[in-house]
Amino acid sequence: MTTTNPHVTGAATDSDAAEGRIYDVAGEDWDKVVIAGDEDRIADERIVVNMGPQHPSTHGVLRLILTLEGETVVEARASIGYLHTGIEKSMEFRTWTQGTTFITRADYLMPLFNEMAYVLSVERLLGIEDKIPERAQLIRVLMLELNRIASHLGGIGPFGMELGATTIFLQGLRMRENILDLFELITGLRMNHAFIRPGGVAQDLPPGGIEAIRDFLRKSPAWVHDLRTLIDANPVFRARTRGIAYMDLEGCMSLGVTGPMLRAAGLPWDLRKSQPYLGYETFEFSVPTETTCDTYGRYLVRIGEVEESLKLVEQCLDRLADRSNIADDPVMIQDAKIGWPARLSLGPDGMGPSPEHIAHIMGQSMEALIHHFKLVTEGFRVPAGQAYVPIESPKGELGCHVVSDGGTKPYRAHLRDPSFHHMQAVSMLCEGGNLADVIPAIASIDPVIGGVDR
Amino acid sequence: MTQPPAPEPDATSNGHLPAKLGEERLAAPVVREGMFGVEGTPDTSGYGRLQVRRPPPLSTPRPYGGYFDTVADALGTALEVDGAAFDDAVERVVVERGELTFHVKREKLPQVADKMLHDPELRFEIFSGVSGVHYPNETGRELRAVYHLLSITHNRRVRLEVSAPDADPHVPSVTDVYPAANWHERETWDFFGIVFDGHPALTRIEMPDDWLGHPQRKDYPLGGIPVEYRGTKVPPPDERRSYS
Numbered sequence: 277m278t279t280t281n282p283h284v285t286g287a288a289t290d291s292d293a294a295e296g297r298i299y300d301v302a303g304e305d306w307d308k309v310v311i312a313g314d315e316d317r318i319a320d321e322r323i324v325v326n327m328g329p330q331h332p333s334t335h336g337v338l339r340l341i342l343t344l345e346g347e348t349v350v351e352a353r354a355s356i357g358y359l360h361t362g363i364e365k366s367m368e369f370r371t372w373t374q375g376t377t378f379i380t381r382a383d384y385l386m387p388l389f390n391e392m393a394y395v396l397s398v399e400r401l402l403g404i405e406d407k408i409p410e411r412a413q414l415i416r417v418l419m420l421e422l423n424r425i426a427s428h429l430g431g432i433g434p435f436g437m438e439l440g441a442t443t444i445f446l447q448g449l450r451m452r453e454n455i456l457d458l459f460e461l462i463t464g465l466r467m468n469h470a471f472i473r474p475g476g477v478a479q480d481l482p483p484g485g486i487e488a489i490r491d492f493l494r495k496s497p498a499w500v501h502d503l504r505t506l507i508d509a510n511p512v513f514r515a516r517t518r519g520i521a522y523m524d525l526e527g528c529m530s531l532g533v534t535g536p537m538l539r540a541a542g543l544p545w546d547l548r549k550s551q552p553y554l555g556y557e558t559f560e561f562s563v564p565t566e567t568t569c570d571t572y573g574r575y576l577v578r579i580g581e582v583e584e585s586l587k588l589v590e591q592c593l594d595r596l597a598d599r600s601n602i603a604d605d606p607v608m609i610q611d612a613k614i615g616w617p618a619r620l621s622l623g624p625d626g627m628g629p630s631p632e633h634i635a636h637i638m639g640q641s642m643e644a645l646i647h648h649f650k651l652v653t654e655g656f657r658v659p660a661g662q663a664y665v666p667i668e669s670p671k672g673e674l675g676c677h678v679v680s681d682g683g684t685k686p687y688r689a690h691l692r693d694p695s696f697h698h699m700q701a702v703s704m705l706c707e708g709g710n711l712a713d714v715i716p717a718i719a720s721i722d723p724v725i726g727g728v729d730r
Numbered sequence: 731m732t733q734p735p736a737p738e739p740d741a742t743s744n745g746h747l748p749a750k751l752g753e754e755r756l757a758a759p760v761v762r763e764g765m766f767g768v769e770g771t772p773d774t775s776g777y778g779r780l781q782v783r784r785p786p787p788l789s790t791p792r793p794y795g796g797y798f799d800t801v802a803d804a805l806g807t808a809l810e811v812d813g814a815a816f817d818d819a820v821e822r823v824v825v826e827r828g829e830l831t832f833h834v835k836r837e838k839l840p841q842v843a844d845k846m847l848h849d850p851e852l853r854f855e856i857f858s859g860v861s862g863v864h865y866p867n868e869t870g871r872e873l874r875a876v877y878h879l880l881s882i883t884h885n886r887r888v889r890l891e892v893s894a895p896d897a898d899p900h901v902p903s904v905t906d907v908y909p910a911a912n913w914h915e916r917e918t919w920d921f922f923g924i925v926f927d928g929h930p931a932l933t934r935i936e937m938p939d940d941w942l943g944h945p946q947r948k949d950y951p952l953g954g955i956p957v958e959y960r961g962t963k964v965p966p967p968d969e970r971r972s973y974s
Contacts, residue, residue, distance in 0.1 A: 357937065368952075400827050403827065531909060532855075551885065655973070661788075661827065663827055663829065675858060688864075692858055696913065697858075697913070700913050730936075
């Protein structure tokens with residue numbers, strides 16, 4: 277700070293007259309910047325605060341432009357696009373199967389849901405929805421529900437840290453870490469799996485997979501209990517979340533909000549129940565709802581869903597155990613024109629065709645080699661048309677609008693991401709509230725910028 | 731006793747002969763010629779003269795099946811109250827793979843959207859999104875805005891599709907009816923250049939404000955550079971062989 281700087285001397289200049297008082301702040305103490313006698317003027321002035329795009333509490337590179345009157349947020353505008361990676365455009369230049377490797381990277385906390393929404397749309401275009409093997413559907417539900425738990429814990433845990441409670445963060449992340457270990461065991465990767473493919477799943481559960489999930493199910497009720505003990509009746513948490521970011525059913529409907537926010541407003545709308553897919557109608561689970569319409573209610577809905585998902589995982593395991601005596605139970609559609617011919621396996625350099633398959637195509641069957649080559653390089657063709665299949669993701673309705681022109685690549689794939697949609701509610705949730713309540717408000721949407729920007 | 735002679739197949743009236751069946755398809759405009767998208771090298775594949783034609787536009791006659799007839803009837807009745815006709819607002823109805831699509835004339839979109847939300851028989855409360863699609867080969871209808879609507883009251887879904895030519899890329903905004911369309915329309919403007927008339931602040935949302943062009947259009951290149959991998963150069967994705 278130099279005394280010759282006109283902006284901090286308090287002298288009125290031309291630019292002050294045009295834009296109001298400007299303070300150049302570069303690391304000094306605020307009381308040194310503000311000239312004595314100026315405090316009152318500042319108190320009535322509106323201050324525009326640019327929060328982000330690099331802010332640890334905004335779930336990625338989200339930028340918020342907040343207009344403040346004292347501590348009150350008068351206007352909140354969200355600015356996005358800092359993580360736009362052109363996933364949808366890139367998919368138009370890859371085969372239908374390769375599309376899963378791209379779309380899984382959109383909302384990186386729920387990669388399997390992105391894959392599932394896309395794959396269900398592609399399967400509807402192909403007209404093979406009834407031909408997916410039962411085992412593949414069970415593994416899909418199993419993985420989705422594990423992912424739902426991981427996504428909710430990835431929302432609840434860091435939310436605790438944003439409010440200053442590191443223990444909640446560690447407790448949440450411990451349980452999530454165990455799920456990521458399961459994912460690594462089953463798919464080979466902790467995130468961005470490309471595991472759910474058109475026609476089925478990439479590979480069957482590995483040896484010891486079911487036992488590992490059972491072991492997780494044995495431990496997890498205690499972990500959920502720990503979290504609930506830490507959070508549910510915590511006076512600080514309740515003071516920071518109850519009545520904060522209020523949005524009732526009318527607000528949710530007018531903004532098209534779905535997912536935990538809608539269920540915290542009292543409407544038990546869950547696509548798994550109302551428009552079932554993947555055979556969810558045959559499972560037993562309930563849809564937790566709250567009527568508080570606030571951040572606390574949304575937390576209760578999410579932790580309630582974690583408990584319900586654990587039940588669903590258990591039912592999947594039981595059904596898989598019932599099928600364990602079926603010899604050669606496929607996990608990929610038995611249509612050689614669509615289903616990947618190889619049983620993939622983990623090798624020293626990552627996942628690839630199994631050694632038996634390579635021996636078959638390289639040593640035994642010329643036709644199998646040609647077929648493999650065509651399917652891998654060219655891919656399969658999808659009849660022209662469009663489809664939109666929505667699923668209930670941890671964040672709300674997630675759908676993929678897929679258009680085909682009859683070729684081997686998506687003509688257009690558009691992910692309707694719930695985080696993108698719900699970020700429109702930021703103004704409604706934050707305006708009129710305290711600046712400090714902006715953080716719980718954003719966290720109650722649980723946005724992931726990878727999905728918002730795609 | 732001899733059988734009466736079988737009637738001679740009438741080549742002019744019988745449309746089911748294979749030659750006739752192919753005729754309609756061959757009349758469709760050619761979208762692309764050649765194979766693999768490789769240019770500048772001699773054709774050794776034998777597929778160089780391949781012609782890919784555009785699939786015909788679909789149109790489904792009544793009955794549509796399921797709740798689709800109810801929705802169409804309700805929309806027709808609701809429009810008639812305003813003195814408009816169903817056929818006047820909806821160009822085509824397509825029922826495909828269990829999904830209902832109304833191809834709506836763009837000037838009628840706000841009216842149809844209003845009925846979709848407010849009519850008690852329709853009541854599509856949840857606006858699920860807008861998705862743009864670019865068909866550069868369909869002259870006069872190149873740009874499409876596709877709206878997905880959901881009714882929680884009746885547990886139904888419907889899709890509205892609106893087209894606009896490249897030369898006049900204007901579609902009325904539905905933000906007055908569905909506030910949630912705001913960001914989706916901004917995204918569709920950003921990626922496809924469709925101007926939503928009446929939108930409160932139609933600015934770019936994903937791309938930087940000073941970006942030129944609309945990246946999801948088919949005439950916008952993907953870009954990329956060749957990558958060297960194990961001693962060979964792999965071209966960027968849009969220059970690789972294309973089997974579509």
